[in-house]
Structure formats: C-alpha cells, structure tokens
Amino acid sequence: MKLALEDGDRPTQGKCLCCFADIHRNGNDVQARHPRYEAAVSIMVEIGDRYGQIEALSGMAKTMLAMKQINKALDYNAKALDLANNIGNKMHMLRCRILLTDIYRLVGDTRMVAEEQCRCRRLQEDMQLICRACNKCLGESPNHLEFLPCCHLVHNRCAYETTRRSSSKNNRSSKFISCPTCSKDVPKDSVYL
Ligand SMILES: [Zn+2]
Ligand SMILES: [Zn+2]
CATH class of the missing domain: 1.25.40.10 (Tetratricopeptide repeat domain)
Structure with a gap:
C-alpha cells in the first residue's frame, strides 16, 4: 500500500x-x-x-x-x-x-x-462445476479433484469408485473407464491413486 x-x-x-x-x-x-x-x-x-x-x-x-x-x-x-x-x-x-x-x-x-x-x-x-459421477457440486466439500484426459473434472473419490465398479464387473480386463461427463474412454492408469 x-x-x-x-x-x-x-x-x-x-x-x-x-x-x-x-x-x-x-x-x-x-x-x-x-x-x-x-x-x-x-x-x-x-x-x-x-x-x-x-x-x-x-x-x-x-x-x-x-x-x-x-x-x-x-x-x-x-x-x-x-x-x-x-x-x-x-x-x-x-x-x-x-x-x-x-x-x-x-x-x-x-x-x-x-x-x-x-x-x-x-x-x-x-x-461445468458439477461432478457427473455423483451429481454434486465440485468444491463444495474439501475433496481432491481428478482432471481426466478428456479435460473433465470429477471428485477424486468418484474417479476411484468408478474405476473400482468397472473392475468388479465382467470387464475386469478392460483398461478403460468411461468419463461420467462425456462417456469417452479414459485409460484407468491415467486416473488418480
Ligand atoms: Zn463426485
Ligand atoms: Zn470427459
């Protein structure tokens, strides 16, 4: 000043x-x-x-x-x-x-x-401040965010849940998850953890 x-x-x-x-x-x-x-x-x-x-x-x-x-x-x-x-x-x-x-x-x-x-x-x-995995607003609670390769943001926890769910289904061998916002295939190894 x-x-x-x-x-x-x-x-x-x-x-x-x-x-x-x-x-x-x-x-x-x-x-x-x-x-x-x-x-x-x-x-x-x-x-x-x-x-x-x-x-x-x-x-x-x-x-x-x-x-x-x-x-x-x-x-x-x-x-x-x-x-x-x-x-x-x-x-x-x-x-x-x-x-x-x-x-x-x-x-x-x-x-x-x-x-x-x-x-x-x-x-x-x-x-686009909504996490399409859980439909809650990004930034409302102190969660880490995950920036997917398709440029969409989701909660880190939601990315984890999506990956876990897709692994437990029959496509266990799949290397991709679907982006909750645009449905594009996202390589699992590009996500979090
Ligand atoms: Zn979420
Ligand atoms: Zn996307």
Whole structure:
C-alpha cells in the first residue's frame, strides 16, 4: 500500500484497500472494514475496474450480513450481481447468488432460498462445476479433484469408485473407464491413486 501510494498506483491501492477490508472482515473488526471497502469501490469506479468493484461490493454485502443489516446486504449484493451480469462473469454471479441464498435463509424466506438454489445449480452446470459421477457440486466439500484426459473434472473419490465398479464387473480386463461427463474412454492408469 505504501509503495502504491508513493507511485500513485491507483489500481494497486484499490486492491490493497479491498485486501485490508477482507482481513478485518475475517477478524470481525466491523468498524474498520466498511470504510476501506467504500474507499476501494470509489477507486475501482475511478479507474473503471468493474471486476474490482464487484469484489469490494461483495465484501460490503458480507459485512452487512454479518451485522444483520439485511436491506443493506441485499442492496450491495444486488449492485455486485448487476455488475457481474454486465461483464458476464459467471463465477461472481454464482458467488452473489450463494450470498443471496444465505441472506434469504437468514430471514426464513424458504421460497426464495429454493429459487436461488436453482439459479446457483444452473450456473454451476453452465460452468461445468458439477461432478457427473455423483451429481454434486465440485468444491463444495474439501475433496481432491481428478482432471481426466478428456479435460473433465470429477471428485477424486468418484474417479476411484468408478474405476473400482468397472473392475468388479465382467470387464475386469478392460483398461478403460468411461468419463461420467462425456462417456469417452479414459485409460484407468491415467486416473488418480
Ligand atoms: Zn463426485
Ligand atoms: Zn470427459
């Protein structure tokens, strides 16, 4: 931050401010984080960095949620989601919708929780973030992932299960398993373990 200030480097100043606020957010220092996110947003607006604005606005929404200020949390999250939609950033759209699900869960709006979960699922499918072996989202739990030669990702555990099942069937001698996503033959010895 010091170097960025000396150099008049606005993009780095914006990133550092956002990082400071994130550190305070994790440390539960409510007073310190909000002004830093606000300063980060104004720098991001000034330099036209919409990606940076999304990150700072999402941080503000999470801060407001932690303080149980629901309307403000919804407001900042809506702004972040709007920007994510504008630049077509599906990962940020997903993050905003996950936060939206948390907000609706907190206020007990089960209908909106279900709607947002559907939207999250569609985004995860769009980004191919679903393990087709177990149909669960990749990255939801701390499992290792397996990158198959056909470029599809599955949970390491699911790749193991698929290999084990195919070995126990009559095709014990087969050297291949079928990719759960695209059904291409994948050499067993290219998988995990
Ligand atoms: Zn899986
Ligand atoms: Zn595949």
